[in-house]
Amino acid sequence: MMRYILITLLVAFSAGAAVIESLVRHYSFLVVLKNETKICGSKFITTVNRKFPGPTLYAREDDTVIVRVTNRANHNLTIHWHGVRQLRSGWADGPAYITQCPIQPGQNYVYNFTLHGQRGTLFWHAHISWIRATVHGAIVILPKLGVPYPFTNPDKEKIIILGEWWKGDVEDMVQKSLVSGLPPTVSDVHTINGHPGPVHGCATNGGFTLHVESGKTYLLRIINAALNEDFFFKIAGHRFSIVEVDASYTKPFETETIFISPGQTTNALLTADKPVGKYLITASPFMDAPVPIDNLTATAFLRYKGTPKNPTIVLTQVPAQNSTLLTDRFIDSLRSLNSEEYPAKVPQFIDHTLFFTIGVGINPCETCVNGVRIVAAVNNVTFLMPEIALLQSHYYKIRGVFTEDFPGNPPFVFDYTGKPPANIQTTNGTKVYRLRYNSNVQLVIQDTAVIAPESHPIHLHGFNVFVVGKGSGNFDPIEDPKGFNLVDPVERNTFGVPNGGWTAIRFKADNPGVWFLHCHLEVHTTWGLKMAFLVENGEGPNESLPPPPRDLPRC
Known part of the structure; x- marks a missing residue:
């Protein structure tokens, strides 16, 4: 059996005693087809470095990121760095047949780009056909060294990636749809960090658990990597303070429910201020049109340190699938921070x-x-x-x-x-x-x-x-x-x-x-x-x- 080895290198250059904040971050991506993970009946899935979701890229504002992608799958592939501005680096943007031809099986391509003036949560994903269903992962861009967040400094940070899962081969499904002229089938389950929760016929391996300690504040970096589903995201008994979307700081506001569409990211502060216990986490779909969707709710758990072995689970009510008022309320609450340090440079005159x-x-x-x-x-x-x-x-x-x-x-x-x-x-x-x-x-x-x-x-x-x-x-x-x-x-x-x-x-x-x-x-x-x-x-x-x-x- 072939072994796939990933070495992630973090290279910093310094001159004497001086500290240089702008670094070069080197990563190696190995895209493979045969992954032994079996979830919900799938035999093989396409992954990066044998991980689902894929590896997280960590960098700082103004860092240069270099990623070498080796395609060992049996189909063409590209990687898109979703939300990275790619200022004068369009060759690294990634959408197939738009900025580049695909990386063919057995070939390599080096993506080289600089994170000019960006900090926050973004993500990367395949950008050819539907392969991004399993080929995706987080991008975490930290502020420059010594620059604080413009909100309460969290004790810890957690990444939460929402997604969709098909039991069958998504590429085969799409091709059959294009030939027949009929819509492709909807996904079989939704996922939170790769786990659907307790769904009949799906191996969950216990599902995802968000471990917290009483009194601590957590920055949740939430990513909607789903192909076709908007989500409501909730944690029973807890509220969020929204501080950023799509790697842009916002005026903080509190909410019990986060609304997030495919391609969007949301950073939310969560304070572990409830009684020690186990709390349900839900990612449920939103759809206010007569369109077929996967209506299953993905579940996970927030668990406090010190919780007994078999505690009673604190539940939450999932929003109605067509809760347009709830989505409007969340979207209308979003405002740019528009501070002296982070101004909102809105074009005033239009060409x-x-x-x-x-x-x-x-x-x-x-x-x-x-x-x-x-x-x-x-x-x-x-x-x-x-x-x-x-x-x-x-x-x-x-x-x-x-x-x-x-x-x-x-x-x-x-x-x-x-x-x-x-x-x-x-x-x-x-x-x-x-x-x-x-x-x-x-x-x-x-x-x-x-x-x-x-x-x-x-x-x-x-x-x-x-x-x-x-x-x-x-x-x-x-x-x-x-x-x-x-x-x-x-x-x-x-x-x-x-x-x-x-x-x-x-x-x-x-x-x-x-x-x-x-x-x-x-x-x-x-x-x-x-x-x-x-x-x-x-x-x-x-x-x-x-x-x-x-x-x-x-x-």
């Missing part, structure tokens, strides 16, 4: 005003079961993945890979949240939208009722965005901007567009390259709910995309 509609449609399909295939689109364009990475074709000026005619507004206007148009067919294309370097962008994304309205977590690569407004119904370009928050809106890399509503964001296009925008529900991304921005070079080398590394994979 590009964009309006995107998102939703699903139906296109003809000769090979499909019903003669049609469910698709998804942005401004009625279903994105077709190219055969050469967009960033490579842009840098080398390879023609015929993409066009620059992505519409900045819907090609036709209708009642987006009312009666859908008679023709729900979309157009197909590999289109990008060009942005001037350093221009300020305002983008409103509108959910549509074509087939069915649904909430969408939208992720923009290469940037953080300010969520300046959201609302229900159709966006009113005259009245709704009057209510925009341009002072302390929450700063995120993944933001929600509500069911039958809209969300407005602003960002500065200060990162040259090609940057993916897509729904972080993997089913919608697979169906084509994605597009890309092409940000032009500025003036001089410090504002331009550098050449690609020599080991960049070839298509």
Whole structure:
């Protein structure tokens, strides 16, 4: 049996007695297919360094991170460093056929990027097809040495990763879905740090337990690594103080329930101030649309030091699956810290005003079961993945890979949240939208009722965005901007567009390259709910995309 060995190196450079805070962090990722872990009937899963979830990357603000990825799986693979801004390091961003061609079986690729001005919790995951179901892990970015958190210093920190599990092979399932034109099957269970809790037919190995000591405060770094599920996260009898989302500090607020969408991270302070005992932890799904989901609740336990061997478990009530008011309350409570040290640099003047509609449609399909295939689109364009990475074709000026005619507004206007148009067919294309370097962008994304309205977590690569407004119904370009928050809106890399509503964001296009925008529900991304921005070079080398590394994979 082949042995897989991981050596994680933490290399610090110093000169004499001086302490240099900016370090180079070296990691080795070995992606393997055959993992002996058997959960819920699965025989083999794809993992990194034989771990599920995968290893955690630790770094500090402004560190340079170098990760060598060796692909020993039997399929192509890339790794995306979700939420890392990748300032002028787009070659390391990771989405397949957007910034790089995949790492083929038996090949290596070195990801090299610097964490410019970032600190907090992010995560990494595979970014090709549905492999990220098991190929994902946490990124912990600590503040610079000597710089405190802008909140109560915790006694300890814990990582909690929420996910989904399929008993069968997810790649096989997706391929069958694409051939048949039918939706893929929903997951079999949800997981907390790789464990579903006591579910019939699933080996839990005791499940996950969060061990705490009375009187101590814990910083929980919570990550939603699920493919298609929003979650409510609760711990019986305890409250959280929210201090950060998507590696951006927030004004603290207290809550009993955390709402977190796929691709989002939340840092919460938890004080162990309850009687010694065992408390139920739950991760339950949210869905306020008539869409099939895995409705099982993942469970774990918080256990105080000194708790008797077989204590009575303190239970909690799981929120209703369609608790839209609860999600709105949580989202509306989020505000940027906007302090002198951590200001909210919201663009005040806009150069590009964009309006995107998102939703699903139906296109003809000769090979499909019903003669049609469910698709998804942005401004009625279903994105077709190219055969050469967009960033490579842009840098080398390879023609015929993409066009620059992505519409900045819907090609036709209708009642987006009312009666859908008679023709729900979309157009197909590999289109990008060009942005001037350093221009300020305002983008409103509108959910549509074509087939069915649904909430969408939208992720923009290469940037953080300010969520300046959201609302229900159709966006009113005259009245709704009057209510925009341009002072302390929450700063995120993944933001929600509500069911039958809209969300407005602003960002500065200060990162040259090609940057993916897509729904972080993997089913919608697979169906084509994605597009890309092409940000032009500025003036001089410090504002331009550098050449690609020599080991960049070839298509």
